[in-house]
Amino acid sequence: MDVIVNLGKLSDQLEETYHKILASFKDPVQRAIVYILAQSKLFSENAEMGIKDTELIKVLYDEDSKKYHKNKVQREIKILTEKGIITEIKRRPLQHLVDDRYL
Known part of the structure; x- marks a missing residue:
């Protein structure tokens, strides 16, 4: 039962985050980048x-290869990192975490 309650809370939090x-x-x-990273942070056991x-x-590329061209997504990840919106937590493989103010 606790799992269901916890998932309900996370679902509500995800909607607020959105x-x-x-x-x-x-x-x-x-x-899109920030939203996916927020989902990952909310639903992953650890970073x-x-x-x-x-x-x-x-x-993102599989969803819409024109809108989410790989180079564009990489460029936006870099910009979001420079602005402090997301933080690099691992180099190999590269991984970022969204700032808590968006959760």
Whole structure:
């Protein structure tokens, strides 16, 4: 029963997170990156179990290869890192974590 309650809370938190991200980001690529990283942070047991950059890029590219071109996504990850919105937590494989203010 605790698992169901916990999932319900996480689902509610994810919805709040979605609205924060919508209000904070105009760029659709940045919005998608931050939202996926937020999902990963909320639903992963620990940070290193979360989504890696290569997986994130592939998910977005597979969704819409024109909108989420690999180079564009990588460039936006770099910009988000420079702005302190996401933080690099691992180099090999490259992995980022979203700042808690977006959760």
